[in-house]
Amino acid sequence: MRNLILTVLLSVIAVVSGYVEELDDKFKEYLQHELWLVEFYAPWCAYCHTFEPIWHEVGAELKSMGSPVNVGKIDTTVHTSIASEFNIRGYPTIKLFKGELSFDYKGPRTKDAIIEFTNRVSGPVVRPLSSVQLFQHVMNRHDLIFVYIGGESLLKREYYKAATEYIVHTYFFTASEEVLPKVVTLQDVPAIAVFKDGTYYLYNEFLDGDLSSWINRERFPSYFQIDSFSLYQMGELSKLVALAVVDEKNPSEESIRYKTLMERLSTEYRDHYKSDYQFGFMDGNEYINGLIMGEVEMPSIIVLNMSIDGYCLPESKIETIEDLLRFLNSVLDGSAKLLGGNGFLQWTKRSFYKAKSTVVSMFQAAPFFSCFVFGLPVGIVALVIWGTCTAVPADDEKPVEGATANPVSDAHGKKAIELQPDSTEKPSEAKKED
The missing domain is CATH 3.40.30.10 (Glutaredoxin)
Incomplete structure (x- = not known):
């Protein structure tokens, strides 16, 4: 309260x-x-x-x-x-x-x-980097940036168009060759580079395809701490997400080993897996438990397919980088068992699970307000049911003793005399008796 x-x-x-x-x-x-x-x-x-x-x-x-x-x-x-x-x-x-x-x-x-x-x-979609000092300042402030190098071109127009779409996720800049770090080597100009992971990668139209798709794939570091929000965005990618699920507050030796293996693989095998996997680690298993509607042990390795809400778990313990490679390859070739998914049964189960989680979180965050929200309609329905069950039917007309409600026809189809309570006339049988 x-x-x-x-x-x-x-x-x-x-x-x-x-x-x-x-x-x-x-x-x-x-x-x-x-x-x-x-x-x-x-x-x-x-x-x-x-x-x-x-x-x-x-x-x-x-x-x-x-x-x-x-x-x-x-x-x-x-x-x-x-x-x-x-x-x-x-x-x-x-x-x-x-x-x-x-x-x-x-x-x-x-x-x-x-x-x-x-x-x-709210600022410019693409910002200019006019000096070496400014370039270095931006590099120190941001873990990942995209940079267009060169003058006017068709590629630059495509870059501005893609930047308008992805400015919600990261920064976009333009620069001349003179302000780039000396370690950057360009084979041709104009060029587009993404600076991340302490290095840079160049866009190649023939190898990487559409520029917008390349930017979408490269807008995450190769390996980083993934939270529920960034994981949700992975559904927009065509990549699978390989996660080490660990407890950062009380890291065990196995947690550290899983994180190290995943980070090493993301660096050494980047070119091999860059189109298939996004690597990272997640602190805690609460969100993953809600995603798979089950319990994931900590620490553990899991591969998520966010586009279909599916997941794969290793059948044996991951001890070495070779074990991890075999597991990731088994997911790609389909030999690993795919769990979850977005079939009708899973969809129904997930909808129920989310509804229950939402109600629980509402009562935890605002118990009195939640009681009012849910109690009011329940109370109204209960009153309606109670009123319906306890209602006494009202008699519109009470029948008069000794009178028939409607005229009745005899065996010959003639109407019998309708009895009235105040009538002085009697049937012939009654007269004979008198």
Whole structure:
């Protein structure tokens, strides 16, 4: 209850202070002339309540930085047409509006990550590196960047087009040959390079195919710590994800060995597996357990196919890099058993699992609010059922004693005399008796 009250107070402070503006469906009128970072939320969403203080911090920091980006939020349960227009399917959803373009934020729900995204996307899509010092400064700040080297060309136009699509994930720059590090060797100009993993790789149209697809494959380090957000993005790739699932807080000798094997393989066998695998490690098994709807031991090795929600586990213990190579090759040639998947049964099971997880998380984050959300419809249904079962039928007309409800025909088809309670006439049999 205390957390819920604190969340509401921070929300009110954010709105009153001007850091976060409560929007309505008229905010679309501002988009042509202003930059907007907007949270689409629903009052019943427990994640939205938990996220509210972070969103306030984002608005406050962008304001203090003098950012031209306005920060707002909109209740899609009130403005339902907005949810349909912008295809809002989950909460909270974050979008940055820049002219006629909108960019979805799919990263961690942290202040620093959101501000990094905002600064990157709100600025130029492609930024120039005009000096050796500036190039080195950018290299020190970012683990991965794409750089176009050369003058005007068809390749440059394709690069700008791809940069507009992938600016939500990473940075794009242009530079001349003079400002590049001395270790960079170009066979031809113009050229495009990705700088990552302490080295660089050049785009080759004949070997790598479409530029946009190459950028999509190369926008991750060869080996890095993968979280739930980056793993979700792997579904957009054609690669499998090879993971060492470990406990970073209490690393065992086997955890360290799995991480080392995976990192070594990602470096030594990059050219062999670069089109097939993304390598990394994950701290903890909670997200993986939810993904496979089971329990993954820690530490362990697992290969995920995020496009079909499938996974493979090694049948024997991984001791050496040769063991790991055999396992990865067995996944590629189909001899490894594929578990999970997106068949109807698995889809039904996963939907139920996600619904149950969502309800549990709602009660953990905001128990009183969740009781109200779920208790109100249950209470209404219970009252309706109770009222139906206990209702006493009302008699519209009470039959009069000694009278028939309707005229009755005799055996010859003639109507019998209809008895009336006040009638003085009697049947012939009654008269004889008298």
